[in-house]
Amino acid sequence: MSLGIPIFNMKKIVLLTAFLLIAGATVNAQYIRFTKAYNKKYVYLRDVAKYYGMSFVPRNKDCYLSSRYSLLRFKYQKRSGVINGIKVNFMNAPFLKGNEPVVSEHDFLLFIDPILRKAALKKARIRTIMIDPGHGKRDSGAVGARFKEKNLVLQISNRLKTLLQAKGFKVLMTRTTDTFPSLSQRTDLCNKLKPDLFLSIHCNAAGTKSVTGIETFCLTPSGEASSSTNKPEQKVQNGNRNDKENAKLAYEVQKSLVSRTKGKDRGVKFARFFVLKNIKCPGVLIEAGFLSNKTEENLLGSSAYQQKIAQGIADGIFRYAEAVIP
Template sequence: MKLKFIIIAITMLSLFNGITTFAADSDIRFTKAYGKRYVYLRDVAKYYNMQCYVWKEKTVLWNRWHRLTFYHNKRNAEFDGVKVSLMFAPFNRGIQAYVSDKDFLLMLDPILRHYALNRHRMKLIMIDPGHGGKDIGGYGNRVKEKDLTLQLAKKLQTRLRRRGYMVLMTRSSNRTLSLKQRTELSKRLTPDIFISIHANIAGNKSVKGVETFCLAPTGTTSSNGGKASSKPEAGNKFDKNSAALAYEIQKGVLKRSQAADRGVKHSRFYVLKNASAPAILIEVGFLSNKTEARRLKTNAYQEKIIRGIENGIRNYHRKLIRK
């Protein structure tokens, strides 16, 4: 099925009321499979001025600036060296390969093209240190998640203020705060972005690394499985910007910390579902992993994580103001 660009453009406009700056001569065809719409990766490549090569197990798109790897029938992809969990697995048929239109419109395009983002004010940042008070969160190798998240949040607050941002915290002491209270604070104080900080725990003690979540778009499952929800959540209004923010933060943190990359992922965490601004949740590492927990306790490593988050936020901000 071949479709003129104009039809896709109309779809984009109606779905995302954003600025569309498709080149008039770019045709992005789509096909239907598994009850969904998939776009041709070769057309996507052309649209971004990239080369495209379809192998048996993967498709690679590249140019001077970017390299995107899609693994056929797998949800994990790589955008410029950062793992990204797709909503649906791409697949190939002969020399053609396809990615779902949701992954194209809500992940790939906002990450690659700043025009795809909704412009917004970027002054007030809300930081949400996970857990607190009676709620310890995860505990491993003598580190309590609630303490670590607060330490990191305070350091991030100082850094961001130095950069001229106004920063609010959902909590700035060791106190109990429900998820509902957190989102209500955000609703009332209307930050421009919302950053929730957490640390992970796993049964398997060798598991380590950083992962950053944004809200799973409507009709898709979380990266860790579960059911697809067809009910739009408040946070789904910001899908494109949240994806770009999550990507920039994950990339920033990986660059600084050299931690293992667990990827940009989707979830339906409460604070993301009920977000009133572009929102992400970062899991900075595993307390259940001895080496990582030990590192996370040190000031030097905490600074790396914080600088990484800060760089991610600033890169996201730069995209918003780029002409």
């Protein structure tokens, strides 16, 4: 008899919880109002804050959404923002509509929401990872005073492979020696072998020698402009089937990379790189640092720093895999 009551109560609690979840979802969706500007849909950040149960702090030039777990910064008329300490580049600059801060619907649905809320992501068991060390053979990539990109990215990729295998992942490589598979050979291989994730590893170079840091790219969603331009493109690519997953993976990889290496955070960015456009699984392209900067070049050439980069990328993959687990 003493058992009867708790069981009955438990059933009631389960039913009540289910009801609240359904009711909650309906209420939450109603929170977010849309508005149109520049031929696009925007959402009110006040409502986005409410949706996440965060406080909303509008200011003169920027706006914060904050909770115990998260802090988001939106700057008006600027595409650069911050999500939990990591720089991001929105597809469209947030702005004040009247007195109300707004952010584009794509930035909210395809970028912010999948980063903050794992329920927004497609569930998957991540087992096989394809690593794509950029360039190779006659294509050296960026060339520094001491090192060539094609060699450094292969070394980093091999370290990453070891770390992933140690955690039980199956690893595929687009090249394992100094060869040059064409970009389409790389993406064809990816679409034939069907890994769960694709990571293209690169190093950077810039005309200005003082430039340093790490950036992680995901494919630009259709109808939007990449981070380096203001020109939108409409064409839907293979990679666009995973816009949300690409954003989450790029964010987690960038966050873990910055945390492991203590390198300068240049942010999560959008680009339409060939490999990102043409793969059918979620994927990102990592620019691990600048060979045009002497200090960073020396770091990138050292085994200790290469290991930090590999560990950072691996951590990001582990966090992503955990987020999408069914």
